[in-house]
Amino acid sequence: MADTPTVPAHLTGAVVRGAGRGRGLGFPTANIAADPGSRIPPPAIYSGWVVRHSTGVVHRGTISIGSNPTFCDTAEVHVEVYCHDTSDEFYGERVGLWFVARIRDTVKFASSGDLVRAARRDVLRSEALLASGHGRRVLGGALAAHRKPASV
Numbered sequence: 293m294a295d296t297p298t299v300p301a302h303l304t305g306a307v308v309r310g311a312g313r314g315r316g317l318g319f320p321t322a323n324i325a326a327d328p329g330s331r332i333p334p335p336a337i338y339s340g341w342v343v344r345h346s347t348g349v350v351h352r353g354t355i356s357i358g359s360n361p362t363f364c365d366t367a368e369v370h371v372e373v374y375c376h377d378t379s380d381e382f383y384g385e386r387v388g389l390w391f392v393a394r395i396r397d398t399v400k401f402a403s404s405g406d407l408v409r410a411a412r413r414d415v416l417r418s419e420a421l422l423a424s425g426h427g428r429r430v431l432g433g434a435l436a437a438h439r440k441p442a443s444v
């Protein structure tokens with residue numbers, strides 16, 4: 293059973309280039325440079341909504357926060373999202389990630405094949421969480437926040 297989401301429930305940032313490994317794995321991710329001062333949720337795999345600020349388009353996503361220990365030996369934390377419903381690359385765009393639920397811990401897998409099999413299960417789980425009542429409520433909050441003018 294997935295845990296309840298950690299707070300803060302969302303973060304914003306710009307889409308930047310990652311290592312370029314994800315496409316070869318079959319899980320291309322948008323790498324997010326979180327805005328300065330953002331509180332980044334603890335390393336884990338999460339389900340969440342991705343709001344593209346320029347257009348208001350929302351995608352279903354599975355978010356990886358962590359140091360990618362399967363591939364990297366550094367402690368640098370990456371914030372990445374795999375969008376289930378688009379193959380668009382949106383470099384340079386500003387996005388909001390709205391966290392719905394934590395799915396599992398980040399794992400150092402023995403092979404990239406093991407990671408891909410786990411990621412496939414994560415995406416199925418994430419789809420169910422996004423479609424749940426809680427997932428729909430988080431979407432409602434994300435849409436309301438996006439429509440609200442920045443200042444009045």
Ligand SMILES: Cc1cc2nc3c(=O)[nH]c(=O)nc-3n(C[C@H](O)[C@H](O)[C@H](O)COP(=O)(O)O)c2cc1C
Binds near residue numbers: 321362407
């Ligand atoms: C659904 C999903 C689950 C992931 N789980 C893990 C994980 O458990 N361990 C790990 O080392 N990396 C995990 N990652 C991150 C991948 O290592 C990362 O997306 C990949 O290396 C591509 O990085 P790049 O965008 O910098 O090229 C996950 C990514 C996704 C999309």
